Amino acid sequence: NETETVKEVKKTEDFIVTTDKNKYTAKALILATGTIHTKLGVKGESELAGKGVSYCATCDGFFFKQKKVLLVGGGNSSVIDAIHLHDIGCKVTLIHRRDELRAEQSLQKTLFDKGIEVIWNSVVEEIMGGDVAAGVKIRNKLEDKIQEKEFNGIFISIGEMPSNELAKMISVNLDKNGYIVTDKRQGTNVPRVYSAGDITGGVKQVIVACAEGAIAANSAYEDIKNPYWVGKESEANG
Template identity: 55%
Template sequence: MEEYDLIIIGGGPAGLTAGIYAGRQGMNAVILERMTGAGSGYMVPIMENYPGFDVISGKELLEKMRKQVEKHIPIKNMEEVRKISKNDPSGILVTTTKGEYKAKAVMISTGSHHRRLNVPGEFEFLGRGVSYCATCDGPLFKGKNVIVVGGGNAAVQEAIYLKDLDCNVTIIHRRDQLRAEKYLQNKLKEHEIPVIWDSAVEEINGKQAVSSVSLINRKTQEKNDFPTDGVFIAVGEEPLNQVAITAGVELDKGGYIVTDKHQRTNIPGIYAAGDITGGIKQWVVACAEGAVAALIAFVEVTEESEISCKD
């Protein structure tokens, strides 16, 4: 059984930053990532608010971070963590799809996944007109009509990206104003992307592929079919918290991990960082939390080792 000072679960911005800090402190650490990349982070088409870069995609930034991490510690891809056993004097047991590991400390940075609309046709047309990733699937819709469902930063970013790909884009939003930051709203106006307000998608229609969506106006209750070739869904995220649940980590009402200001959870030796902790979901925040968690873990693991030696 392999043993580590720190096991980092998740290779997104928080996990990768923690890896850099842990490695530079000389910790014997590893990142376990359930996919080949870093999940939803790869799907961010454009960022214009990450320090040091005027414009960069999520995929490009993550690849730069991964190269930096691998100078210090290994990343094990396609290894999903299934269970974290509760802390005991001998360490924390981490069970994955490929084996078992023991660690003095564990950091959970499993992030979140795209929230579903849960309407008829959403599952049936996945990959045949329904998508949660403009970066992945947008090029397939050049010159075609598409809608983006949502009103936050992600929805507006995806709409702008699709417009730049020469798609005919319309945003569908269930409220009468967007939640996206002002800068993005201004960019939306510059791109002349229309918004259908106060409307929700009730059903996604088609035969072999998507051909329309059924909309309902939430104020007037008027219903109509809106023709479209593609439906890009960006209505928020939900925490990937199953691993935290197996460990008995405290969650809030939304299912996010509760931490103190040092990213500690209610279980000694288990930390959390990034989108899995809720709050402000920004890359720079996730990176900051990852750095804090790794540094605190280093201090506390070192202190524990010194106490053991004295005993």
């Protein structure tokens, strides 16, 4: 239920799912808990989220074609996002808190070859705007000076964390970055537990999540009807 928050998951013969309102019993689980974008934590960010402030250049970039946008970050994904925004027609400026990027050299070369402006040694102090974002206050860390710059869009690309707390509760295997490990049927190491969407890593797009969700649902149905693990458990116990 989308109006309930899951607080706990337990594995017994079935699964017990406890929310802030109810308790449910399920024969199978599909974990589609997604990821949480790392926030800047500055004034105006939460108020203008979805109103010019975005955490997904691929999703929202086309709304800012031929407009001035600021990309915050310095790693591989940040530079890839900046290049993407440039290629679809945005007027991109990248801001980074240090004097060099963390991104791979090949990506940096592409960034610089395309003439994308970089503001070095600087951080966003505030996102300005009324009904929509209109610009930012930027502080130069070396000079400790603040200046205002106008932008139509602010894209924040400083990382994300997988929401894997529920997976950990039932000992689902995670990769080194904390994403759920799945097979081609979206199954996990725990029988009757499946996963789909951003929490599995890979390409984080709605169309991918929908496809994985369909595969997971079909796999869950098939396994409930014909549990593949029963024979294996019997052999192991024998």
